[in-house]
Amino acid sequence: MPEDTSPSPRRRHAAGEDPAKREQILQGAMKEFLEKGFDAASMNEICRAAGVSKGTLYVYFADKADLFEALISDQREQMFQGIAAALESDLPLREKLVQFGRRLVEVLCSHRVIRAQRIVAATVDRMPEVGTRFYEGGALRSHAALLNLLRREAAAGRIDAPDLSLAAFQLMELVGAGLWRARLFGKRTLPPDPSEIGRAVESGVAMFLATYGTGRD
Known part of the structure; x- marks a missing residue:
């Protein structure tokens, strides 16, 4: 019997399970949400985009x-990967914190994230669960990664703080001082x-x- 050399049929995805189609929809939704906000964006226009x-x-x-929650969730994942990676390097503590801070501020002050934050803030009164998930998946997740590093550094004697959780929040505020809020409220129209x-x-x-810091290497 001759060998069948015809190309393998393309695998068919079950309804709702094609990742390329899902991404296509999310990209169209992103365009509409960022341009018009949650309330003004219509499903018809999202389909068209x-x-x-x-x-x-x-x-x-x-x-x-x-759709909006899925989009926010995907954006959070992309944001967090680069931020968390800075804390896993073998660099000295100061350099790790600087890399973490740079990435955090770059992400928070970017056009896409600023617009997403404004959209979430505008919808949180009606959909508080969206705001909660946005905060937990973004700020709290970055805080948790930083806190894990500070705990390791405290155990090694390089950090001495009475409240490591508070210290992590303080660092996240310090590195964006004068930049993030100015972007969020439109005082600065461009990223720093x-x-x-x-x-x-x-x-x-x-x-x-x-x-x-204790000054120990």
Whole structure:
């Protein structure tokens, strides 16, 4: 019997399980949400931007709120990967904190994240669970990663803080001082340049270590 050399048939995804189609919808939704906000974005326009039918969209997402939450969740994952990676290197403590701070401020002050934060803030009164999940998956997750590092450093005798959880929150505030809130409230229309971020982060880390660092290598 001759060998069958015809190409293998392309694998068919079950309804709602094609990752490429899901990403296509999310990209269209992102465009509409960022341009118009949650309330003004319509499912018709999202379908048009994504190049899919309404029937296809509803196979993947139950409604606009479900779509928005999925989009925010995906964005959080992308944000967190780079931020957490800075804390896992073998660099000295000061350099690790500087790298973490730089990445955190770059992400928080980016156009996409600033717009997402504004959209979430505008919807939180009606959908508080969205705000809660956004905070838990973003700020609290970054805080947890930083806190784990500080606990290791405290055990090694390089950090001495009475409340490590509070210290982690303080560092996250220090590195973005003068930058993030100005972006969030529209005082600054563009993200800070690398030199501005560097000055804020270096200063914030120096203040943090002057208070909680022990000076040990």
